[in-house]
Amino acid sequence: MNRSKENAGAIFCPQGDLTIYTAQQQKEQLMLAINRNTIQINLSEVTDMDTAGLQLLILAKLESLRRNIPLIITGHTRAVLDVIELCNLSGFFGDPVFIPSDNADKGAIS
């Protein structure tokens, strides 16, 4: 886990699969990443994501809304984008995402 303990805000940076198999531990990591000012998530190391993983992101987003702090998700990988697009949640997360050149469709809105 690449989690730093700086005050500026810890980054939740899951690696490998963000799926049901690791969801429990990753939720704990995510909780640690939530602090007073921001929630930061770096998804660049995520190779696969399922509903359990998606739920963690949704949880983070809902929590950020509740606390009225920004949620910053960076480094969306293909796997993550696919899921977010499938569920039409790009607008919900509202992050600027990098759109790979091979995919010119709707999907990402900033």
Place this chain on the structure above:
Amino acid sequence: MNMEQAFQTFLAESAELLQDMEDKLLGLENCEDATESVNSIFRAVHTIKGSAGLFGLDDIVAFTHVVESVLDDVRSGSFVLDEQLINLLLQCKDYIGKMVDSIEGESVLMTAEDLQLQQALTNTLSGYLNKVHSTSPATMLVGINETDDYQSVSVIESDITIANENWHISVYFGVDVLRSGMDPLSFLRYLATLGTIVHIETVTDGMPSPEDMDAESCYLGYEINFHSNATKNQIEDVFEFVRDDCQLKILPPYAKASEFIAIIESIQTDELKLGEILLRCGTLTQRELDDLLHLQTSVKQGGTHRLIGEIVVADGLASSEVVTAALHKQAQGKKAKEKQAQTVRVDAEKLDHLINLIGELVIAGAGVESEAHLTGIGSLKESAQTMTRLVEEVRESALHLRMVQIGETFNRFQRVVRDVSKELGKDIDLQINGAETELDKTVIEKISDPLMHLVRNSIDHGIESPALRAERHKPVTGNVTLNAYHESGTIVIEVSDDGGGLNKDKILQKARANGLVSPDTELSAHEIYQLIFEAGFSTADAVSNISGRGVGMDVVRRNIEALRGTVEIDSEYTVGTTIRIRLPLTLAIIDGFMMKVGDVFYVLPLDIVEECIELNACHSEGQEGRHYINLRGEVLPFIRLGDYFCKSQRKAKRENIVVIKYGNLKAGFVVDELMGEFQTVIKPLGPLFERVPGISGSTILGSGEVALILDAASLIHLVMQRDGKAMSVAAQQSALH
């Protein structure tokens, strides 16, 4: 397909649909699945309306529209189909049939009288429509006037129809779905292969606070606007593995507003928000959403939970309703195609031509086989036999093409019984047995009228008035039974009733008065009953407009005899009557049994041949002049075919006796030689010999010779007549053993 052909199809289809509608209406009273029946009645009217619109028959469209509207209200459960309404709908069905029959070019020409009837029917129907709308104020609130704009096929709904041509799927996964190893995302991906996900909304309201959230539980739900030609079942199957573990609702295109309300209510979330989700999905328009909420509130405020209850009920029934609605838009074309694949309409003439050709083929095949036998070449004989077998199979299946179940004909009498019994103030049930019995289509067509007469007779003369029935300690409801079954190569159709039965003495008295029977003749009960088939014979004291003129039974008998059939009566005074019609299975080709007397070939239908025995000396010993033998203790009357037909005096060395059974009568025919089984194509004898008793037709043998086909029924009767009453009684008794 040009317009003329399409029009012919429309006519044929309308007739079928109307018949189906009538059957369903009559079946409603004792039907298990009333919903399905109502649906199919609705579909019938709807289809006729649609097709009539296609041909610009506005009058039919206008009338069917009203009928359809009433039916739609029935379908949505606004009121039940009671007897009164069924009667009304039957009248409407008749009237639609009349309109279809009166199509002249692009308009329907109805007489002034008919138009009056139409007006009356329309008025009564609108009475129903108004009643509905006044009893459900909540529906009135949302306004019916807006719905018609949405669909080209306009239906007056008591409920708002949502103008969305896509499916709406609402799925909320159970908490444990993820733990059971299933990923909702994969279902969505699979769903996307069945059609297009127009819009999807992920509902995250179920998500608890971070502390309570279990990362291995599922909290998500989806509202999906889905465009697809798949059926509801196919869509349901997508979620098959999580079926028990999720809340799944699938609304068809053009679903009812009430169904949306049901979703909104069943889902534990902010109602307004869900409404907005549906709005975002594009499933609902803003106006529809407003109407919906308005409808919902008005129902709640009204304090009546009736409609909510109804909604829940409707929800439970959703699957059948969904099917119906889906049928309307999408599956309709598909269904028509499927139906086409199942049956092919063939011109009856083409079929007759085929049967004729096969008849010729049978003859030619017989020729080849006999020639092959003469050559004595083994392989040729074998080939000829194989061919004969195949020809036999072809013949069998060709004849099956013409076979129709008699059930449809029987069902037509439901209406007759219903109408006539009502007219006469009697309470009568019609029971149908053996509806699946098959017989030749031509025979069915020709038997329909005589049957109708017999059924009417049973209702009018047979079944007593309720008062008299009570006096005789019978159930007030009379019973008329139609029965059909196969028996030794013939089909038997029975019309029975548990009515008054025939009064033997009265018939005899009348017959003597009419001079049909000389005063000193003694007749058996059976013979007395047969008297009622005589021309001009009627025992009815009063002539009603249904029967009693003494014409009918004579015509019935002649019609049946024209089909080479017979008719007989069993009756017991005050207990009931059974009229039994016996008909040959088919008119064209039979399995025959060939015999030879002198140089002449004779053929009997194989099915009536019981056995063949040698007529040896001990049989005829001491019985000169008498024509019966002792067959294992039974008296068997016989006839010498040689004597009867050609009077050939030359006695063969050995004689055989062919025992035949017809109905409950048995007799023997004495012939010189037995030739065995033979496929026989019946050729009519032509007008000159048509009336020759004992012969029903001819056939051509492989060798080119002609064989006569014996008419077993008339020959047996000849035997009986000759031997007098004593003999026939003996024969009947022996047949009973």
